[in-house]
Amino acid sequence: GMPRRVYTYETGQGWDIYNIISTVGAFILALGVLLFLINFFYSLRNGEKAQPNPWGADSLEWGTDLPAPPHGFGELPIVHSRSPLWEQASLHEGDEAPRALLRDLSGWPLTWRAALTTSVLEAKPTEIFRVSGPSIWPAVTAVGVIVMFAAEIFTLRSLVFGGLVVMLIGLLGWHWPDTIETTERELEFERKHDIPVYPNGSPMINRWSMWLMILLFAISTALFVFSYFYIRLQHATWPFGGLPLPSLWYPSLATMGSLGAAFAMRQANRRIETNRELGLRFWLLVAFLFGTAAVTCIVLDLRQTPFDHTINAYGSLYYTLSIFAAAIMLGGLAQNLFTQVWAWAGRYTPREHIAVDIGALDWYALLALWAVLGGTVYLSPYFV
Numbered sequence: 530g531m532p533r534r535v536y537t538y539e540t541g542q543g544w545d546i547y548n549i550i551s552t553v554g555a556f557i558l559a560l561g562v563l564l565f566l567i568n569f570f571y572s573l574r575n576g577e578k579a580q581p582n583p584w585g586a587d588s589l590e591w592g593t594d595l596p597a598p599p600h601g602f603g604e605l606p607i608v609h610s611r612s613p614l615w616e617q618a619s620l621h622e623g624d625e626a627p628r629a630l631l632r633d634l635s636g637w638p639l640t641w642r643a644a645l646t647t648s649v650l651e652a653k654p655t656e657i658f659r660v661s662g663p664s665i666w667p668a669v670t671a672v673g674v675i676v677m678f679a680a681e682i683f684t685l686r687s688l689v690f691g692g693l694v695v696m697l698i699g700l701l702g703w704h705w706p707d708t709i710e711t712t713e714r715e716l717e718f719e720r721k722h723d724i725p726v727y728p729n730g731s732p733m734i735n736r737w738s739m740w741l742m743i744l745l746f747a748i749s750t751a752l753f754v755f756s757y758f759y760i761r762l763q764h765a766t767w768p769f770g771g772l773p774l775p776s777l778w779y780p781s782l783a784t785m786g787s788l789g790a791a792f793a794m795r796q797a798n799r800r801i802e803t804n805r806e807l808g809l810r811f812w813l814l815v816a817f818l819f820g821t822a823a824v825t826c827i828v829l830d831l832r833q834t835p836f837d838h839t840i841n842a843y844g845s846l847y848y849t850l851s852i853f854a855a856a857i858m859l860g861g862l863a864q865n866l867f868t869q870v871w872a873w874a875g876r877y878t879p880r881e882h883i884a885v886d887i888g889a890l891d892w893y894a895l896l897a898l899w900a901v902l903g904g905t906v907y908l909s910p911y912f913v
Contacts, residue, residue, distance in 0.1 A: 587612035592620055604635040605645065608652070630654060630722045637718065641709060646733050654724055658731035659709065670699030706730075708876060732883045739887040743894040746857055750898050753850050754905050758913075760842045767910055768843045772836055775847070779830035780907040784899065786823030787858070790816045791896040794865075794889035801882045809877065809885065813869045816892065820862045823899075827855040847906055854902040861891050 538544050582591040589606060592614055606613065606620035607627060613620060621628065634643065634657070641659045648655055673696030680688035709728040719726050761767050768774065793816035800808030831851055838848035868884045871877065877885060 582614065587615040589613060589620075605631045607631070626722070627654060630724065633718070633722070638714075641728060644731075646731055656725045656727060656731060656733055657718075658727040658734070659729065664703065666699050666703035668699075670696055670703060673697070673699055706871070706876070711880065727881065729881050730883060732886070735883045735887050736890070739890050743891070746894065746898055749853065750901055753846075753853060754901060757846045757850065757905055757909075760846060761909075761913065767913070770841045770843065772840070772843060774910050775907045776830065776833070777907060779826040779833075780903050783823040783826035783830075784903060786819045786821075786826060787892075787896045787899045789819030790823065790861070791889075791892040793819055794885075794892045798882075798885050798889045801877050801885050802879055804879045806872070806875065806877070809882075810869070810872050813865060813872055813885075817862060817865045817869065820858055820865065820892070824855050824858045824862065827851055827858075850902050850906045854899055857898065858895055861888075861895050864888050864891060 579595055581593070581595050584591065589608070592606065593601060602620075604621060607623040608617075608620070609623070610616040621631070634645065637643075642662055643657050644660045645654055646656050646658065647653055673692045673694070676692030676695060677689050678692075680686075680692055706729065711726070711728055715726040715728060718724075793812045797809050797812035797816060800806075800812060831848065834847070836844045836847075838845045864884075865888055868888050871884065
């Protein structure tokens with residue numbers, strides 16, 4: 530901001546030296562940009578062709594030919610150190626088993642794009658899965674987001690709604706799953722290299738993603754609970770302001786609903802593991818009904834409380850923690866509903882049912898988070 534503001538001040542106010550420094554710096558910056566442009570166009574026309582890794586760097590991004598192919602490495606490298614280009618004679622030396630796996634993987638599969646996952650610490654191959662191919666849907670989603678924010682600048686509410694619709698359509702198309710059958714070729718590859726092949730997505734990555742979401746929920750819960758007890762310690766009586774103690778009727782029913790949903794998701798997961806599709810559909814529906822009952826009980830409790838969120842800090846915390854619990858349960862219900870749709874379409878098998886697996890994991894976590902949130906809001910005033 531210095532160049533465009535300081536020169537407008539009168540001299541003698543203490544800004545002169547800073548204005549000179551800023552002006553000199555601006556000219557140096559402009560000279561640097563000019564030299565860069567001259568060097569760029571000169572090198573583009575007359576420069577020598579660079580050899581691979583002209584800097585003698587140590588990391589993998591300099592291990593390809595120049596110009597670098599769009600796919601990176603035709604055959605995945607085997608890395609034994611943090612500086613492979615300095616400390617390894619070759620990027621394709623190692624035990625015979627991983628070398629054979631990577632050789633075969635360099636020419637297979639031919640009809641979909643594959644990626645390799647490894648263990649966290651030792652980088653041992655754990656599974657091969659299909660990654661998404663070219664798609665128009667991310668661009669559609671981006672257009673919707675741009676329209677939304679551009680329309681909001683000019684307060685065009687109807688256009689904001691149109692952008693939202695486009696974005697939701699793009700997200701739906703983006704996440705709509707494609708089913709690819711596991712053929713004998715994949716099974717043969719598995720048997721040869723003793724590694725699972727998943728043409729419809731990675732169980733490992735899905736589980737890690739769910740654990741990360743659970744971690745975010747847990748961090749949010751911890752912050753809410755900390756805020757609750759921080760305010761609690763500022764008051765001799767709790768609830769303060771003459772407010773009554775929480776009713777335990779609806780929270781007890783919500784707890785039973787959460788327990789039922791978690792139990793039903795466990796049963797659904799066990800059914801598909803033994804290829805019982807009817808049992809899967811039944812228990813998914815049961816889990817949805819129990820979860821809906823839990824959310825409904827939280828809402829009914831809020832409706833019957835004799836205060837609202839504006840009365841004081843206790844009322845605000847009461848509503849905030851309860852609504853947060855209901856919101857994360859609604860997320861679990863949405864995931865359950867998505868899983869139900871594909872369960873009735875016959876998508877899941879004992880081999881590939883990761884959506885059911887992470888759905889069960891989600892409800893286990895929701896039950897634990899509800900125990901913390903519900904215990905804080907409804908039980909702690911009786912004891913703390």
